Amino acid sequence: MKSVRKPGAWTFFRQWLKNPLRVAAVAPSSAELAAAMIAELPDEARRVIELGGGTGAITRALLGAxxxxxDLLVLELNEELHAHLQLRFPRVPVLLGDARMLPALAREQGYLEDGPADAIVSGLGLLTMPHPLQRDILAAAFECLREDGVFVQFTYGPSAPVAEAVARGLGLQVRRGEFVLRNVPPATVYVYRKPQR
Known part of the structure; x- marks a missing residue:
């Protein structure tokens, strides 16, 4: 009997072997983790940006939802994963680039012509990043979000993926979401937003 593999699992693992700090996981996100991320989107969310599309596990779930x-814009920094995503989702705008450049990339693509995104979902390995890099990525993301939009991030570590000082400096509120045991490795979802005046 043949083993059933997730699409792109080998591609993802190979990229992790090349650069474990940049590709933060050893395997694509599980369906359970994707569902936990999507559960945090605002009820009326229509326009979503995904940071770190990987092999498309969360992309597929967003389309399925x-x-x-x-209305979906996917950003991926890794060239091989970017090419994989373009093949897998030919009608989704999939951009190759750095999350710090999101506003410029989204404008260039024309995505922001219809207004800001309702939500951003992120699979980036923020926990392992230096605080200035975290700050730059979050600042760029919130520049592309509507005023009451949410930034949904998962992490594998025991603590929040964004340093407390970074979140405080950007004026962000954080809420811990679901812990997903059925993922390799297990993951926790966090939701960041700006307080409403």
Whole structure:
């Protein structure tokens, strides 16, 4: 009997072997983790940006949850994973680039012409990043979000993925979401937002 593999699992693992700090996981996100991320989206969310698309586990779940291809923007820094995503989701705008450059990339793509995103979901390995890099990525992300939009991030560590000083400096509120045991490794979802005046 043949083993059933997730699409892109080998591609993902190979990229992790090349650069374990940049590719933060050894395997693609599970369906359970993708569901936990999507559960944190605002009820009326229509336009979503995904940071760190990987092999497309969360991309596929977003489309399955009703986000239209034209309303989803995926950003991936790794060239091989970017090429994989383009092949897998030919009608979704999949950009190759650094998350710090998100506003410029999204504008160039024309994504922001219809207004800011309702939510951003992120698979980036923020926990292992230096605080200035975390700050730059979060600042860029919130520049592309509507005023009451949410930034949904998962992490494998025991603590929040964004340093407390970074979140405080950006004026962000954080809420711990679901812990997903059925993921390799187990993961916790966190939600960041700006307080409403």
């Amino acid at each position: 009703g986000i239209q291809e034209r």
